[in-house]
Amino acid sequence: xxxELEPFSFAKRIPTTPSIGSTTVTKPDHIHLSFGFAAPHLFxxxxxxxxxxxxxxxxxRKALQxxxxxxxxxxxxxxxxxxxxxxxxxxxxxxxxxYGSTQGIDLTTRILVEPGxxxxxxxxxFFSALQAFRVAEATITSFPIDExxxxxxxxxxxxxxxxxxxxxxxxxxxxMPTYHNPGGxxxxxxxxxxxxxxxxxxxFFILEDDAYSELNFSGKRYPSLYSLFPERVIYLxxxxxxxxxxxxxxxxxxxxxxxxxxRLLNLGGSIGVFTQEIxxxxxxxxxxxPHIESLIAHYRRQSDVMADAIRxxxxxxVTFHQPEGGFYIWLRFQDHVNTTEFLQDAADxxxxxxxxxxxxxxxxxEGHSYLRLCFSYVSEDQIVRGVQKLADAYFAYLSKTMxxx
Amino acid sequence: xxxELEPFSFAKRIPTTPSIGSTTVTKPDHIHLSFGFAAPHLFxxxxxxxxxxxxxxxxxRKALQxxxxxxxxxxxxxxxxxxxxxxxxxxxxxxxxxYGSTQGIDLTTRILVEPGxxxxxxxxxFFSALQAFRVAEATITSFPIDExxxxxxxxxxxxxxxxxxxxxxxxxxxxMPTYHNPGGxxxxxxxxxxxxxxxxxxxFFILEDDAYSELNFSGKRYPSLYSLFPERVIYLxxxxxxxxxxxxxxxxxxxxxxxxxxRLLNLGGSIGVFTQEIxxxxxxxxxxxPHIESLIAHYRRQSDVMADAIRxxxxxxVTFHQPEGGFYIWLRFQDHVNTTEFLQDAADxxxxxxxxxxxxxxxxxEGHSYLRLCFSYVSEDQIVRGVQKLADAYFAYLSKTMxxx
Numbered sequence: 001x002x003x004e005l006e007p008f009s010f011a012k013r014i015p016t017t018p019s020i021g022s023t024t025v026t027k028p029d030h031i032h033l034s035f036g037f038a039a040p041h042l043f044x045x046x047x048x049x050x051x052x053x054x055x056x057x058x059x060x061r062k063a064l065q066x067x068x069x070x071x072x073x074x075x076x077x078x079x080x081x082x083x084x085x086x087x088x089x090x091x092x093x094x095x096x097x098x099y100g101s102t103q104g105i106d107l108t109t110r111i112l113v114e115p116g117x118x119x120x121x122x123x124x125x126f127f128s129a130l131q132a133f134r135v136a137e138a139t140i141t142s143f144p145i146d147e148x149x150x151x152x153x154x155x156x157x158x159x160x161x162x163x164x165x166x167x168x169x170x171x172x173x174x175x176m177p178t179y180h181n182p183g184g185x186x187x188x189x190x191x192x193x194x195x196x197x198x199x200x201x202x203x204f205f206i207l208e209d210d211a212y213s214e215l216n217f218s219g220k221r222y223p224s225l226y227s228l229f230p231e232r233v234i235y236l237x238x239x240x241x242x243x244x245x246x247x248x249x250x251x252x253x254x255x256x257x258x259x260x261x262x263r264l265l266n267l268g269g270s271i272g273v274f275t276q277e278i279x280x281x282x283x284x285x286x287x288x289x290p291h292i293e294s295l296i297a298h299y300r301r302q303s304d305v306m307a308d309a310i311r312x313x314x315x316x317x318v319t320f321h322q323p324e325g326g327f328y329i330w331l332r333f334q335d336h337v338n339t340t341e342f343l344q345d346a347a348d349x350x351x352x353x354x355x356x357x358x359x360x361x362x363x364x365x366e367g368h369s370y371l372r373l374c375f376s377y378v379s380e381d382q383i384v385r386g387v388q389k390l391a392d393a394y395f396a397y398l399s400k401t402m403x404x405x
Numbered sequence: 406x407x408x409e410l411e412p413f414s415f416a417k418r419i420p421t422t423p424s425i426g427s428t429t430v431t432k433p434d435h436i437h438l439s440f441g442f443a444a445p446h447l448f449x450x451x452x453x454x455x456x457x458x459x460x461x462x463x464x465x466r467k468a469l470q471x472x473x474x475x476x477x478x479x480x481x482x483x484x485x486x487x488x489x490x491x492x493x494x495x496x497x498x499x500x501x502x503x504y505g506s507t508q509g510i511d512l513t514t515r516i517l518v519e520p521g522x523x524x525x526x527x528x529x530x531f532f533s534a535l536q537a538f539r540v541a542e543a544t545i546t547s548f549p550i551d552e553x554x555x556x557x558x559x560x561x562x563x564x565x566x567x568x569x570x571x572x573x574x575x576x577x578x579x580x581m582p583t584y585h586n587p588g589g590x591x592x593x594x595x596x597x598x599x600x601x602x603x604x605x606x607x608x609f610f611i612l613e614d615d616a617y618s619e620l621n622f623s624g625k626r627y628p629s630l631y632s633l634f635p636e637r638v639i640y641l642x643x644x645x646x647x648x649x650x651x652x653x654x655x656x657x658x659x660x661x662x663x664x665x666x667x668r669l670l671n672l673g674g675s676i677g678v679f680t681q682e683i684x685x686x687x688x689x690x691x692x693x694x695p696h697i698e699s700l701i702a703h704y705r706r707q708s709d710v711m712a713d714a715i716r717x718x719x720x721x722x723v724t725f726h727q728p729e730g731g732f733y734i735w736l737r738f739q740d741h742v743n744t745t746e747f748l749q750d751a752a753d754x755x756x757x758x759x760x761x762x763x764x765x766x767x768x769x770x771e772g773h774s775y776l777r778l779c780f781s782y783v784s785e786d787q788i789v790r791g792v793q794k795l796a797d798a799y800f801a802y803l804s805k806t807m808x809x810x
Contacts, residue, residue, distance in 0.1 A: 005636055006608045010666065011519050045461060052457035052683070056450060099504060102672050114416050128672040135670060203411045231410055246678040261415065265540060267507050267533040273651035275680055278457070 012137075027350065031386035034352040036181065036327050037377040039302075042295055043244045044286065051281035059277050074280035079237075079251050086213065087227035088235065088253060096252045096262050097271045100245075101211050104236040104252040105129050105174070108207050109136045111261045112171045120158075120170040122150045124330070124359030124367060126181050126209065129174055141170070142361045147321045149177055149187030152194045159202050172205035172234070178222055179212035179326025182359050182372035186324050189222060196229035206233045211250075212326035214242050214292055217300040220324060231255055239279065241327070242292060247275055299327070302375040306383045310373075313391035317398075327376040332369060337398075339371040346393035351386040417542075432755065436791035439757040441586065441732050442782040444707075447700055448649045449691065456686035464682050479685035484642075484656050491618065492632035493640065495658055501667050502676045506616050506655040509641040510534050510579070513612050513657070514541045516666045517576045525563075525575040527555045529587050529735070529764030529772060531614065534579055546575070547766045552726045554582055554592030557599045564607050577610035577639075583627055584617035584731025587764050587777035591627060591729050601634040611638045616655075617731035619647050619697055622705040625729060631658060639663055644684065646732070647697060652680055704732070707780040711788045715778075718796035722803075732781040737774060742803075744776040751798035756791040 076092040083090065098104045105128070113119060115137035121130065123142035133140050143154050155173070162169055173195075177187035187195070199206050208225045226235040238250035249272055252262065306329055307322045318331045333339065340355040356370025357363040373390075375383055481497040488495065503509045510533070518524060520542035526535065528547035538545050548559050560578070567574055578600075582592035592600070604611050613630045631640035643655035654677055657667065711734055712727045723736045738744065745760040761775025762768040778795075780788055 005605070008608060008610070008637075010662075011515065011517055011522075049458045049461035052461050053454045056454035056457050099677075106672060110416065112416055117416075131669070131672055200410070203413060205413070232413075244679070246682075248677055248679070257415075264536070267511060267536050272504075272653055272677065272680070274649070274653065275677070277651075 029350060030347075031351045031382045031389065032377055033373045033375075033383075033386045033390070034354045035377040036374045038241055038245055039298065039376055042298060044282065044291060047286060048244070048278070048282055051285060052278045055277040055281040059281075074283070075249075075276045078280070078283045079253075083253065086210070086224040088224060088230075090230075090253055094253055094256060094259060096254075096259055097276060098236075098250045098252050099271060100240060100248045101209060101236040101238040101250040101252075102128055102132075104234075104250060105132050105207065105209070107252065107262045107265055108172070108205075108234050108236075108258075109133060109138070110265055111258060112205060113138050118168045118170040120155065120173040121361065122175055122180070122183070123361065124182050124356065124370070125174065125361075126176065127358055129209070130359075130361060133174070138171075139168070140361045142366075145180065145183045145185055147185055149180065149185050149191055150175060150195075152187075152191045152198070155195070156198055159198055163202070169202050170204050172207050173199070174207045174209065175225070176209045176211070177225055178210060179215065179323055180328075181212070181326065182328050182354070182370075183321070183330045184323035184326060184328045185321050185330075186222060192223060192225060192228060196225055196233070199229060199232050204232070207236070208233050209236045211236070211238050211241055213237070215296055215299055215327070216325045217296060217303060218324040226253060234258055242295065243279065243282070247279060248272065249275055249279060296325075299325075299376060302378075302380065302383060303329070305380045306373060306375040306387065309384050309387035313387050314394070317394070327374050329373045329375065331371050331373060333371075333394075335369050336401075337394075338368040340368060341401075342393045342397035345396060346390055349389045349393055351389040351393070353390060434755060435752075436756045436787045436794065437782055438778045438780075438788075438791045438795070439759045440782040441779045443646055443650055444703065444781055447703060449687065449696060452691060453649070453683070453687055456690060457683045460682040460686040464686075479688065480654075480681045483685070483688045484658075488658065491615070491629040493629060493635075493658060495635075499658055499661060499664060501657045501659075501664055502681060503641075503655045503657050504676060505645060505650075505653045506614060506641040506643040506657075507533055507537075509639075509655055509657040510537050510612065510614070512667045512670055513577070513610075513639050513641075513663075514538060514543070515670055516663060517610060518543050523573045523575040525560065525578040526766065527580055527585070527588075528766065529761065529775070530579065530766075531581065531586050532763055534614070535764075535766060538579070543576075544573070545766045547771075550585065550588045550590055552590055554585065554590050554596055555580060555600075557592075557596045557603070560600070561603055564603055568607070574607050575609050577612050578604070579612045579614065580630070581614045581616070582630055583615060584620065584728055585733075586617070586731065587733050587759070587761075587775075588726070588735045589728035589731060589733045590726050590735075594627060597628060597630060597633060601630055601638070604634055604637050609637070612641070613638050614641045616641070616643050616646055618642070620701055620704055620732070621730045622701060622708060623729040636660060647700065648684065648687070652684060653677065654680055654684060701730075704730075704781060707783075707785065707788060708734070710785045711778060711780040711792065714789050714792035718792050719799070722799070732779050734778045734780065736776050736778060738776075738799075740774050741806075742799075743773040745773060746806075747798045747802035750801060751795055754794045754798055756794040756798070758795060 075097060076095050079095050080090060080092050109132045113136045117138055119133045119138040119140050121140055121142045123144050125142065144151050159169065161167065177192065179186060195206065206225050210224060224235060226233040235253040236250065239247050240250065303323060310318065310320065318333055320329050320331050323329065340357060343355050346353060354372045356367035360366035378386060480502060481500050484500050485495060485497050514537045518541045522543055524538045524543040524545050526545055526547045528549050530547065549556050564574065566572065582597065584591060611630050615629060629640060631638040640658040641655065644652050645655065708728060715723065715725065723738055725734050725736050728734065745762060748760050751758065759777045761772035765771035783791060
């Protein structure tokens with residue numbers, strides 16, 4: 001029976017390259033400035049433990065069946081209510097609970113994109129999203145960001161050019177308008193208005209990834225793109241940053257035509273019924289607003305500590321935009337610097353970061369002079385020491401490259 | 406801003422028809438012989454409640470991060486160990502934990518199928534699987550089952566015909582060889598050997614959906630198809646039937662080339678980390694074998710009660726194969742009977758079933774003289790009363806159609 005098998009022809013749309021991301025390091029004292037993770041000590045562990053036990057005991061037989069109506073109903077109602085803070089007013093049948101916002105990206109892509117269709121993104125963008133678009137065989141075009149978010153003027157130019165020259169209009173634009181990952185920037189209100197005007201005029205969807213909007217350091221509020229144009233914006237959010245990522249629970253808000261298709265792609269399966277019951281119980285018992293405020297206070301302070309450390313250790317060797325919210329600081333070096341080239345030395349010195357090119361459509365040619373630091377997962381002390389180690393790696397790299405030229 | 410929007414061109418591969426399934430009925434005394442659900446009173450509620458609280462308390466910060474290594478590791482190790490009972494001997498990196506076996510079907514389809522590729526299925530088959538294949542724009546061909554499972558002789562004929570006449574060989578065959586849903590039948594050992602021989606000779610994959618194999622009433626064991634041909638069988642199983650469906654946790658076992666692609670499609674997301682930690686804790690504490698034995702004893706008795714009730718109430722109006730395991734009895738009426746035509750009357754009388762055509766590729770033309778009953782979710786008393794009501798609906802339908810002809 002051990003005759004040799006012929007090779008098998010897999011679906012062409014699945015690439016064979018592994019996904020890019022952070023380096024894997026296992027030393028216990030390693031400082032992970034690469035991880036875009038929430039701070040574990042801020043998870044509401046005691047309450048979740050209680051909620052888990054209670055939900056199983058009280059709602060157990062329903063929770064553990066395919067569709068425990070009360071729990072999921074409660075989570076939907078909570079999402080519906082909380083969304084009003086973002087000026088999103090929807091029926092619960094416009095909300096789909098998803099396995100994290102990543103599933104929302106995947107579903108949207110599968111609903112909107114045929115192979116060869118165009119998807120427009122920001123440069124830089126979220127690597128898992130880029131991977132979803134590649135798997136769908138989309139043609140991906142990217143538009144740069146600046147300190148006010150994506151350059152909507154360049155998007156408009158491209159649309160005018162497409163219309164004049166018979167080129168393709170994108171099926172959708174994927175954007176993280178508020179506290180961008182990795183850019184840390186926020187799309188200005190005039191640009192938000194201009195972007196939805198373009199979506200209306202040229203008839204494309206906007207996929208608004210709003211994972212970080214609750215983590216608002218400045219108090220300044222921005223209207224969600226969804227609130228400006230509900231017919232053509234698909235809105236994604238998640239419990240990952242505000243409760244805990246391990247729950248793998250997010251949500252998608254969109255027009256009912258999208259929801260119908262998304263449910264069909266889910267093949268009739270309910271999403272994380274058991275987890276939903278636990279989250280429902282947690283949200284019932286939870287002083288949510290004080291929790292959010294403590295998250296904000298913590299992450300704001302971390303952001304300040306990291307920004308100070310960068311200024312101290314790098315001086316005018318880097319520029320960055322101090323974020324109004326979220327998890328990230330995006331460092332820009334001079335154009336000739338290639339951050340990938342000191343990734344390994346930094347790891348050897350005990351600090352990890354994600355090199356800039358990982359966030360670009362064309363990783364070979366773009367983003368080499370940037371890197372992403374995340375201040376959410378580590379302690380203040382680790383931030384200070386991590387940035388110092390990073391600076392050591394950078395300056396060692398710099399003197400080496402300068403001496404060799 | 407309320408100008409009319411142009412219509413939008415969605416991806417063509419997403420159908421606009423809703424999924425088919427059971428009728429929705431909300432009367433509290435309604436008897437659901439349609440639901441293919443596990444019996445809620447057999448869920449290990451107390452232990453799950455304890456495991457949930459303990460897992461969160463002990464492993465909480467890890468469990469709630471993206472990747473809690475110990476928990477998922479434990480679940481993988483449990484699956485690896487338990488699989489040996491099915492003669493499946495694999496490394497843990499050949500096991501992917503999924504959101505139920507439905508996600509396994511979806512991932513496999515996306516990995517193997519280009520639009521227009523051929524997928525072969527059993528007639529009848531699982532409707533969510535058929536939906537996944539339709540969404541992937543596969544060309545679906547079905548092969549009948551009899552009391553020994555799918556007619557492998559007809560599959561061989563079709564393969565010979567395909568090779569001789571330049572027709573397409575399927576990318577994969579989707580099969581539920583053990584305690585088929587809805588057929589209740591089990592693929593015989595000679596047919597299992599013949600089927601894997603064909604897969605080897607013609608170089609196609611087999612997607613083996615093994616959701617029910619633990620629920621073995623007869624004690625007779627069948628080798629999994631995976632154990633006969635690990636290179637070209639993708640094996641699916643789930644905790645849905647043996648712990649609880651609401652966990653939405655299943656697994657896929659396959660060659661590493663498949664696993665690599667499946668992980669890529671998951672976009673780097675860990676699957677239900679939190680739920681995995683709880684299940685790991687449960688499995689740690691759980692007298693699993695006695696639990697399985699009590700499930701088997703219960704479902705075996707339910708199956709007997711239903712079979713007796715059918716014989717009493719339907720006499721020679723129906724034929725069926727009494728299952729050696731699983732959840733289902735598949736009733737065959739005379740060819741001129743259309744079970745869809747008494748679905749509503751039965752619902753009005755207080756009993757639901759799934760009409761046969763819902764399990765067929767061509768629901769307009771096939772399966773009309775069959776229906777599926779599920780004995781797992783209801784009590785013995787409900788089985789007896791439900792089958793009686795069903796017989797009332799059937800005989801009322803019969804006298805109406807006979808008098809009108």
